[in-house]
Amino acid sequence: MTLSPVAPPSPPAVAEGTRPVPGHNRWHPAIPGVAEVITGGSVRMECAGREPGEDAVLCGPLVVVGAEPGDVIVVDVLGVGRADGLYCASGHPGLIGCAPPERPVRAAAPGGDEGSVLLGAVHPAVRARVAAEAVRSEARGREIGGCAIAPLTAGSRILLPVHVPGAKLSVGDLHFPARGALDCGTAALPGWIDLRVNLTRRGIERFRVNGPMLMPSPSPRIA
Numbered sequence: 001m002t003l004s005p006v007a008p009p010s011p012p013a014v015a016e017g018t019r020p021v022p023g024h025n026r027w028h029p030a031i032p033g034v035a036e037v038i039t040g041g042s043v044r045m046e047c048a049g050r051e052p053g054e055d056a057v058l059c060g061p062l063v064v065v066g067a068e069p070g071d072v073i074v075v076d077v078l079g080v081g082r083a084d085g086l087y088c089a090s091g092h093p094g095l096i097g098c099a100p101p102e103r104p105v106r107a108a109a110p111g112g113d114e115g116s117v118l119l120g121a122v123h124p125a126v127r128a129r130v131a132a133e134a135v136r137s138e139a140r141g142r143e144i145g146g147c148a149i150a151p152l153t154a155g156s157r158i159l160l161p162v163h164v165p166g167a168k169l170s171v172g173d174l175h176f177p178a179r180g181a182l183d184c185g186t187a188a189l190p191g192w193i194d195l196r197v198n199l200t201r202r203g204i205e206r207f208r209v210n211g212p213m214l215m216p217s218p219s220p221r222i223a
Contacts, residue, residue, distance in 0.1 A: 021035070021059065021120075022118070022120045022121050023047075023048055023057040023059060023118055023172070024057070024060075024120040024170070025055035025056060025057050025058065025116075025118045025136070025137045026055075026117060026118065026119060026130075026131070026134035026135060026137060027097070027099060027134060027135045027136075027137065027140060027144075027170070028099070028100070028119070028130050028134040028135070029099045029102045029163070029168065030122060030130050031061055031099065031119055031121070031122055031130070031134075031168070032121045032122065033060070033061045033062065033063035034060060034062070034120065034121065035062055035063070036062070036064075036065050036166075037062055037064055037065065037197050038064075038065045039064070039197065039198050039199040040196070040197075041196070042078065042194060042195065042196040042197075043062065043194070043195055043197070044192050044194050045059040045060065045062070045171055045172075045192065045193050045195065046190075046191070047059045047093075047171065047172040047173070047188075047190065047191060047192070047193065048172065048190055049174075049187065049188050049189045050187060050188045051187055054116075055118075055136055055137050055138065056095055056137040056138055056172055056173035056188060057118060057172055057173075058137055058171060058172035059171055059172050060168065060169055060170035060171060060172075061099060061120070061166075061169060062167075062169040062170070062197070063166035063167070063168060064162075064166060064169060064197055064199055065166075067162045067165065067166055067167040068162065068165055069101075069163055069164060069165070070162065070202055070203075070204050070205060071167070071199060071200060071201055071202060071204070072160065072161055072162060072200045072203025072207065072209045073098065073160050073162060073167050073197055073198065073200070074157060074159055074197070074198040074199075074200060075096065075157065075158045075159075075160060075169065075197055076156070076157050076196040077092070077093075077152050077153065077154055077155065077156045077157070077158070077193065077194075077195060077217075078195065078196055079192075079193070079194040080093070080154060080174060080191065080193045080194075081191055081192050081193075082174075082189055082191045083189070083190035083191050083192065084189075086176075088176040088177070089153075090151065090176070091153065091174060091191065091193075092147055092152045092153045092156075092175055093147070093152055093171050093173060093174055093193055094138075094148075094172070094174065094175055094184055094188055095145075095146045095170075095171065095172055095173045096144065096146065096152065096158060096170070097140065097145060097146075097160060097169070097170065097212065098161070098162055098164070098167045098168055098170075099163060099164045099167070099168035100135065100140065100143065100163055101163040102163070102164055117131050117134075119134065137173070142211050142212070143211060144160075144212060145158045145212040145214050146173075147175055148184070149212075149214055150216045151175075151184075151216060152214065152216060153216065153217050155218070156214070156215060156216045156217045158212060158213070159203070159207075159209050159213035161203070161209050161210065161212075162203075162204075169195075169197065171193060171195070172188075173188040174188055174190075174191040174193060175188055175189075176191070
């Protein structure tokens with residue numbers, strides 16, 4: 001799982017300046033940001049795959065410089081591709097969203113192997129508390145965007161309300177449907193997604209954006 005500046009349209013196998021970052025399969029405001037982006041900036045996020053039934057591993061969080069609670073970030077999907085280089089025009093993220101509000105959010109007990117709980121670069125001193133309060137990656141419903149609502153292929157735009165300083169944007173669970181398919185029933189695959197991020201001050205108040213607003217590409221390409 002890596003982050004890098006957006007490269008020219010055809011991605012190299014390993015982009016210049018790429019650096020590894022720890023993934024996370026829980027949402028919590030205490031998960032530290034792994035990189036920063038200024039408004040209008042673009043970034044490539046390389047995401048891990050997952051097997052069916054496992055929690056989706058997210059890349060990030062990405063700190064949007066200057067973002068404060070009450071703002072809205074506008075995220076444009078510039079491109080999505082498979083890590084193995086095979087072409088799929090309809091690749092899209094399964095999950096994309098900002099960190100939840102700074103309040104205790106207690107999820108169901110993780111159960112099973114504690115090692116399966118990934119919290120990015122959370123400090124060991126607070127790991128137990130964060131693990132108890134964090135929400136599973138796919139359990140935030142309408143607070144985040146995802147392919148359960150619409151396939152966010154290249155050309156799509158997502159408006160996301162900001163709840164914590166820096167927004168802390170995360171994305172992952174990339175899907176690459178077979179020709180003619182739109183569902184996300186298959187396992188997520190490793191791949192990359194290029195995003196451009198813009199910041200809108202006081203967007204929640206000005207535009208009444210209380211949840212994700214998903215604007216899929218008007219002319220999606222189906223595999």
